Each structure stands twice: as structure tokens, then as C-alpha cells.
Amino acid sequence: MTGTWTIFRREMGQYFTSPISYIIAGALLILTGLYFNGDVAYSLTVKAINPSLIPDFMATAMIFFGPLLTMRMLAEEQREGTMELLLTSPVNDNAIVIGKFLSAWVYYSLLLAITFSYQLIVARISNPDMSHTICAYIGIWLYGGAALAIGLMFSALTENQIVAAFLSIATLTFLYLGDVAGQIVTNLDLARAIRQLSLAAHYTDSFAFGIVRAEDMAYFAGIIVIMLFIAVRVVESHRWR
């Protein structure tokens, strides 16, 4: 636990002292801001604002945003040769992976919290279904955690950040497009099976509608656990390869 906390603090320190983190955060906020304003203008006098507007946007944005946050985490350690230092330091492999993952997830959570300020603005000019919005935020928080875990796993697999990012984007795109598997695959059972694997389907069918399903929470938690397990095993392989 101490090891995890040490790694977590070190990684969070990097996030808060790196200008790149702020550039990524600022860019994301511009995009979400534009998206939010677009919907406000479109909704004016016509309809209520979509309660899951920003979480819906984040579901797509995480395909690129997730790998951006995680691609360097373990790949950079390998490329710069600091992985060996880490492995010989008094922290175990679990602590390395979990600490790094938690730092990325917390950073992502802070960004989500900032975007929640849009809902406070909506609450000032309208009477939105806040509990629906909170539900969507819970969903996209878990979704983001799963996306970050996938990114971290690929970052562990290679020492090249670009390759890690590319593999993560490809996987997240596949898991995102699995939501529309039925449009591509003609076999219904196969399409359902692909959809069951899809990240987006476990968000759009439930959280986005304002409902929490235990199975969806289990899915996201399961993805996080499996990906972190694989990442730990990959890090561990440095000891015996």
C-alpha cells in the first residue's frame, strides 16, 4: 500500500508539474466547452439540455484522450531505462502498476469534475434532471477507468510510446464501435457477443439513460482488474526475461 501511495504521489507530481498535462486538459476543456455551448444554442426554447451531454462526448473523446494520458507511463520507464530502477526499488510490481493507474484515473476524475461545472450553469438557467446527470458521470468515470487501464496495459507491452498509443487507440476504437456491431455483422448472436464486449454499449444502454446496472459496473470493474493484472504480469516479466 505504501508503495502504491509512493508511486501515485510521484505520478501525480508529474501531472501537476508538467505543462503538457495542462495543455491536454485545456484542449479537452475547449472541446467540451464548444460542445456544451453548441447544445445550449441548439436547445434554446426547443428542448431540454441533454443531461448526459458531456459524458456522451467523453465516451468518444476517451478513445484518444485515454491513450494520451497513459502512453508514456510504463513505456517511457522502459525506454529511459528507469524500469530497472523501479524494479529494484522497494515497491512491488502491483504497486507500480496500480499507483500509475490511480494517478491517471484521479487526473481524469479532476477533469471530469471541472466539466461538471457546466451542469451548474445549466441548473442556473433551467431545472435539469441532476440525478440523471450524476448517473451519466458515474458511468463515464468507470468507462474512463477502463479505457485508462487498457492504455496502461499497452504502455507496459512496449517501450515505444507511439506504438503504445496506437495499439490503445485501435483497441478502444474497436471496443467503441462494438456498440454498432449490428450494423456491420449480419449474424445476430455474433453481433450481440461483440456488443457485450463493447465499452460504449455498457455506457449508452444504461448510464446515459440515467440507470445504473450492476452488470455494467461489474463489466468496467472487470476490465480494469484484468488489464491491470496483465500489466502487472508484463512488468513482472522484466524480472525473468
Next chain:
Amino acid sequence: MRNENITLTRGQIGLWASIIGGIALLMGIIGLIWQGGLTEIVIVALVIGAIGIVLWAVMTPREFRAFVSGRQARYSTSAVFGALLLIGIVVLFYVVLQRAVIILDMTEGQRFSISDETRNILRQVTRPIQITGFYSPRALAQREVDDQFFRLYEDGSNGKITRSYIDPDEQPAMAQKFGITSDGEVFLSYLNTDSSVDFNTVSRLPRSETQERDMTEAISRLLISGTLTVYFDQSHAERDPLSADPQGLSGINNGIRESGLITYPISISDLAASGGNIPDTASAIILARPTTDFSEAEIGVIDRYLQKGGALFIMADVLYNQDAFLRYDGLFNRYLWEHFGIRALDAAVVDEASHGQTLLDIVSAAIYPENDIAKRLNEQNSPTLFKIARPVEVNTSPAENVPNGKVIMSSPQSYGETDLKTLGETETYHYDDGKDIRGPLSTVAWAYNRATGAKVLLIGDSDFATNSLVQSGGNGILFTDGLSWLTGFSDRINFAPQAYGTGSPVIFVDGQTLDVISFLTVILLPGLVFAIGLGIWIRRVRA
């Protein structure tokens, strides 16, 4: 040109054999799972894989042995099995939770929960009901969203209601049997004892925003199907409920049947002649424009039925024959007036304010929504349209225990043309002061005997219910809700509906506020983040 010798070492062959063999083996296994059996491609891939592995073992036996039994193999095998075990546990956990249907509805209006009214109705389900949805792979997302709603019904009925999904592309014959017209259609039906669909009870589920109302009403209709019977009298040359002609009533007849009610023809003349009675099971008798008036014996048949709490749906047209139905001074008209305080007048409504083809096209100008019959009717959005309507009179001092009332009125510019002879012969009309009846005039009236439970609905037109006009404005609603009130059908299926999108407020803000919002969210917030980043960068550069 220079000849170059290409030398292949055993090690290189072994390496390539291991790569090609490994990939082929992997593809073969994936293909096997994907296609669910050994196909030609799968066999070829597996054979290539096997040859590759054998070649690898022969060409570089030491590397092969190291791979299989070395330290790397031990570690990687345990890692792979560990990962597979973990995946298995997660999948098992996921499946258990999926079957447990644990859902928390966080929407303010509890839009994805079923109401207590629905649960009460679901408790009445004793015979297995099946929800059959037709979804092709293209409608998969819709199916998944619908499914979680249907699951609530399965859960709420303790499994008496089940779900079944059919791909219309794979089973076109079944799709045709249900009569599907588009992807994503859903049907409700009882199941036979052998779990096959009872096609006599199949009804299509309407698709609207009031998802719970649609589903629960459909279940209610199924529950009461066969318990309500409506009879169409056919002894006075009434309109034909089976005729699909524009003047026929097949539209409303089919509509009644689709709602789960049974319809039969009946001859009141025959019953009067034989001294018989209207069956006690009759929920309502429909007199759809009889052309001749009823005799004393026939009125006796009707009276006996009404004394037992029967219901009468009367559609009386303007008729030009001598013995016309519901003549002002006729026996039946007098009976209605004396017993229920309503009667038909010998006149035709002419409405100077009419926007129809002629002034005889009577559009409802005022609707009294006090009674269930008119609750869904509205002068603006669902006005009724009558053709050559007959005014009806309502006794404003009805007998005790027999309340009555008007439902629909013509405009104040209307009048009742009493010269029916001229109207019938020349189709002309003009207002004669002192002779014609000054408007506004009532065209629909109801009466209810609290003591016996008898109900009568008198409508001064029958054209509105014909195939040619039943779809116009609120005509269909008037007929449906009129019959619902008479049979008590509405009491058995009505419940507070929940709807998607209810209560979502539309936003109203001025341009200045919009500008402030844009500034805050697109400039100030990201700007602050960039500024902090810039500050950190400058500090690092200076340091």
C-alpha cells in the same frame, strides 16, 4: 549481373516456422470458435500451424525445448493461465449479475421503473404471456435498450411474462406470420401449454413516448380479452360491421377485436319474435344507424337488457323514410326520454360556421370533458366530424339516479333544419325562424342509471364511425372512448402513465446570458488551465 547465394540456416527456418506456425495455429483456433466448426479454411490453418510447429521442433530442437520447458515458458504459462482464470471469474461474476437484474433508476421521474399500478396488473397475470420482439442485427442497440425495459415486466410478473427475440432476416416466415412491417416491432401474446404462441391473442405493441402506458395497457387488454363481448344489431338494416367498404364498419370492428373485445352480430327483431333476451354476457349493444324504428316488443328486449345493467351505443342518422329510427314521437325515442332523459330530434344540423365541404359537415365546436367519453377529445387538436348530423336533446331535469349530459355541441351559428323532406329531396336548407331549432345544438349525449347500472350513449350521426371517416380528427377517439365508457373497459385498463421526457424543462435565456456562458466555458475555464501550465513552464525554464 551478380549472382548472390541465399543461405538459409536451420535457425532461420526454425524461427520462421515457429512464427508462421504460431500465427496459423492462432488463426485456426479463432476460426474454429468464430465459425463453430471445422471449415476448409480452419483445417488449412490448423494444418499449416501443425507443420510449422513440427518444422520448428525439428530444425531448432534446443530452442523449442527451451520454449516448452524453460523458465520463460513456466512464467509465461502461469501468467496466461492466471489471466484466463481472472477473465473467467470476471465473466462469471458478470453473468450472475446480469441474470440478477439489479438496476438503480436514478432519473427524477423514475422513468425506468414500473409503477405500482403496473405491478398490480402484473399480479393478475396467471397465463404465460410472451413479449416477442423482431429485431435484425441493425436494430441491436434498440433491442438492448428495449430489453432492459421488458426485463422489468418479466421480473415484476415473477416470470409469467417472458421475452423472445426473433431476427426477421433469419426467420422471415415467422415475421410474416406476425405481420411485421418494420424492424423493431414488438408483439404481446399468450402462450399455449406447449409454449407456442397463441396467435389468436397476438397484439402489436404501440410505439410512443409513453412506453410503460403502452405496455401495461396492452397487457391489460390481453388480460381482459375474451371477457367483454359487444353485439352489433343487424335486424334494422344497420351498417355492416364486416364490410370494408367506405360506408362499412370493419375498421371499428377490427379495432374493437384488437383491443381484446369479442364482437358478434345479433338480431333484436328475432329475439323479440321468439321472446328471447340479449345474452347476459353482452357488455354493450351497438345500434349502428338502424333505418327503421323499433317495435314495442323490440324495445321490451332492450329494456330487459338495460334493467340488468346493460349498455347501449346508439348512432342515429338523419333519415327521410316514414318509419325512421328514433322518430321524435316514436316509441323508442319516447322510451329513451322517459327512462334516460335523452332523445333524438327530427332535424339536421346546419352549421353556418362549418369549414367543411357543405354546411352539413358538422365539426365539434364545444366539448364537455366531464365524462370519460370526451376526456381525450379537444376542439383544436381532435375535433369530431359528422356528416348530416342529428341534434339530440338532453333533459336538464333528469330523473333521480339517472344523470345525463351533453358531450359535443355545434357552433352558436348552427341551427336544426326541420324540413327534412326538402332537405332529402333537394339537398337545400335555410333557416326558418320559429320553425327550425336555434343552435348551438347537442349532437352527442349520455345517460347513466345509477340504480341499474344501465348506460346509454346517443350520437346523432353514424358516418363518423364508417371506414371513410373514422380516421378523421377525433372520430376514432369518440367511438373508442364511448365504447370504453359503456363497457367499463377504460376502468379496467386505465392507470397513471409514465412517459419519457416528461417534465424536462426547455431552456429560455437571453443572448447576453449565452455570451457569458460561452465566455466562461470556452475561454475562461480552459484559459485558466493554460495559464497555470504556462506558469509552470516558465518556472521550469527559469529554474
